[in-house]
Amino acid sequence: AQSVTQLxxxxxxxxxxxxxxxxxxxxxxxPSLFWYVQHPNKGLQLLLKYTSAATLVKxxxxxxxxxxxxxxxxxxxxxxxxxxDAAEYFCVVSVGAYSGGGADGLTxxxxxxxxxxx
Amino acid sequence: xxxxxxxxxxxxxxxxxxxxxxxxxxxxxxxxxxYRQDPGLGLRQIYYSMNVEVTDKGDVPEGYKVSRKEKRxxxxxxxxxxxxxxxxxxxASRDWTDSGNTIYFGEGSWLTVV
Numbered sequence: 001a002q003s004v005t006q007l008x009x010x011x012x013x014x015x016x017x018x019x020x021x022x023x024x025x026x027x028x029x030x031p032s033l034f035w036y037v038q039h040p041n042k043g044l045q046l047l048l049k050y051t052s053a054a055t056l057v058k059x060x061x062x063x064x065x066x067x068x069x070x071x072x073x074x075x076x077x078x079x080x081x082x083x084x085d086a087a088e089y090f091c092v093v094s095v096g097a098y099s100g101g102g103a104d105g106l107t108x109x110x111x112x113x114x115x116x117x118x
Numbered sequence: 119x120x121x122x123x124x125x126x127x128x129x130x131x132x133x134x135x136x137x138x139x140x141x142x143x144x145x146x147x148x149x150x151x152x153y154r155q156d157p158g159l160g161l162r163q164i165y166y167s168m169n170v171e172v173t174d175k176g177d178v179p180e181g182y183k184v185s186r187k188e189k190r191x192x193x194x195x196x197x198x199x200x201x202x203x204x205x206x207x208x209x210a211s212r213d214w215t216d217s218g219n220t221i222y223f224g225e226g227s228w229l230t231v232v
Contacts, residue, residue: 009158031217032217032218034220034221036221036223041226042225042226043122043208043223043224043225043226044208044210044221044223045223046220046221049218049220051217051218052218090160090161092221094217094218094221095217096217097149097168097214097215097217104149104151104166104168104214105214105217106151106163106221108153108160108161108163109160110158110159110160111160111161
């Protein structure tokens with residue numbers, strides 16, 4: 001079985017300050033990991049993904065995440081928050097189909113709501 | 119352009135009146151899935167399909183039906199909607215042959231059952 005824990009349901013930062021959204025996972029297999037962003041009244045958009053290549057992954061809009069196998073973490077960071085970053089963020093773990101986390105191999109975190117203070 | 123299209127985007131209906139939310143993808147993906155999103159509960163999977171004519175229950179299948187007669191379409195059917203099915207629904211698709219392949223989501227369908 002596998003699981004994903006987004007450690008904070010809400011994160012509030014001031015505009016221009018760093019953002020850290022935390023994601024821990026457990027998996028019996030070597031997973032791929034994703035971060036998706038959902039802006040209000042919109043669908044989920046891929047921010048970045050880790051697929052066993054470089055452990056530091058850069059995504060869109062200045063976000064990046066580092067895969068740390070020893071810590072089973074995939075935290076999302078951004079050096080300087082912008083008002084447009086206010087959204088819901090989902091961490092997703094993916095293993096091969098029929099390997100765990102259901103036959104489709106996908107497990108979603110419960111989401112972190114990012115609030116940007118002016 | 120890679121796309122997952124859901125319809126309708128917004129719907130208000132009455133208890134017991136059958137409705138269908140359509141989902142179509144243009145990427146020739148074998149895998150498609152339906153989720154509902156509720157405050158504080160994140161995304162919960164309703165049903166998924168690994169291929170044509172192959173569907174499986176997710177975490178919250180009660181009150182829903184699906185069909186997968188062709189690869190591009192995966193409609194979600196509410197035979198007798200109830201107010202607890204008021205939610206935001208997402209359809210998704212992906213090429214499941216590699217765990218690193220991107221999952222593509224539709225824009226969402228807001229459903230209110232009164």
